[in-house]
Amino acid sequence: MTxxxxxxxxxxxxxxxxxxxxxxxILDAYQVSYELExxxxxxxxxxxKNAGFRQLSYLSCVDWPEEDVIEMVYIVMNWExxxxxxxxxxxxxxxxxxxxxxxxxxxxxxxxxxxxxxFGVSFPGNKDHEKQLILENWDDMPPMRKDFxxxxxxxxxxxxxxxxxxxxxxxxxxxxxxxxxxxxxxxALRTGGKE
Amino acid sequence: MNSTKFTPRTKEExxxxxxxxxxxxRRNSLWMxxxxxxxxxxxxxxxxxxxxxxxxxxxxxxxxxxxxxxxLVTGYLSLKTLRRLIYTYEQMSEPxxxxxxxxxxxxxxxxxxxxxxxxxxxxxxxxxxxxxxxMPNTESVMNxxxxxxxxxxxxxxxxxxxxxxxxxxxxxxxxxxxxxxEVHDEFHE
Numbered sequence: 001m002t003x004x005x006x007x008x009x010x011x012x013x014x015x016x017x018x019x020x021x022x023x024x025x026i027l028d029a030y031q032v033s034y035e036l037e038x039x040x041x042x043x044x045x046x047x048x049k050n051a052g053f054r055q056l057s058y059l060s061c062v063d064w065p066e067e068d069v070i071e072m073v074y075i076v077m078n079w080e081x082x083x084x085x086x087x088x089x090x091x092x093x094x095x096x097x098x099x100x101x102x103x104x105x106x107x108x109x110x111x112x113x114x115x116x117x118x119f120g121v122s123f124p125g126n127k128d129h130e131k132q133l134i135l136e137n138w139d140d141m142p143p144m145r146k147d148f149x150x151x152x153x154x155x156x157x158x159x160x161x162x163x164x165x166x167x168x169x170x171x172x173x174x175x176x177x178x179x180x181x182x183x184x185x186x187x188a189l190r191t192g193g194k195e
Numbered sequence: 196m197n198s199t200k201f202t203p204r205t206k207e208e209x210x211x212x213x214x215x216x217x218x219x220x221r222r223n224s225l226w227m228x229x230x231x232x233x234x235x236x237x238x239x240x241x242x243x244x245x246x247x248x249x250x251x252x253x254x255x256x257x258x259x260x261x262x263x264x265x266x267l268v269t270g271y272l273s274l275k276t277l278r279r280l281i282y283t284y285e286q287m288s289e290p291x292x293x294x295x296x297x298x299x300x301x302x303x304x305x306x307x308x309x310x311x312x313x314x315x316x317x318x319x320x321x322x323x324x325x326x327x328x329x330m331p332n333t334e335s336v337m338n339x340x341x342x343x344x345x346x347x348x349x350x351x352x353x354x355x356x357x358x359x360x361x362x363x364x365x366x367x368x369x370x371x372x373x374x375x376x377e378v379h380d381e382f383h384e
Binding site: 153 | 274275278301302303307308309310311312313314315318368371372373374375378379380381
């Protein structure tokens, strides 16, 4: 078997030659991560699929409210070389539109429906993308957006059991102290007592 | 000498007697429908198999809702699951009993602030007995079943009657949480 790091360099060359990468990171011998422009994603997925990355392992989003972007994440896998490639692309958060990758990976159908439901990204090209998949009769903003408050939603929607509170937090500062102590102990355990 | 003459009974008295006889047999032979929604379901295999052997209480698993007496709701219920649970509960033939497992069915448990998980099961369907714990150990599960039998004996396990009496209230709660109880997904189109 060849050295698995060769695979990483090979894919690095392939991507570097064909695309203007915003960011490229080698995570380990089995995972590489690239950030591309939104427009390059489809071409990159096609190139990767032709290079043997037959499987779309995952399609999801990350919400970045501070930067006002939604990051699309595509993970493709090569079975022959045991290599995962992550493709990231940032899209506008206020008008999140990403063309569907359905013609390249038909299995993306359900991932895109999920991403639409939980992040509100629309996928023109996938005619089913607005159909409900996991949430049913959802009546609020997409719940995986970071400015969604699940507790407020839960308080509004579901009856709570009234409960007697039989404890009291005496002093928030003493809590903080305990927290620091606990963290130090956890770190000590993690490192085996070494600093 | 005592008279052997047959004393006429009212219909209610006879019905009650039959119900008592029925309840006696029912509580010694409970068929349960396991709606394994959450992690508490893992307590059922040891309860069913040779370690605790619930068959000595006369309990056994049943495959379909229409043939089961007890509905076990083992754990948290997401909105999507609750919709199916109501379908299941309404399909069951009467008398029917519900056992709620774990803190999730009591007050939401660790999912109390989730957007997708209901907090109190007894707002949506009547619950006869709860088994508390996160998760409850198998002894408490077995104890919960014995409790249910005791409740049936003392005629306190009347959740299914409450569902008839307060049907509108239950439906209202269900609608408030779910919007609509009917399932509309691509498999029902």
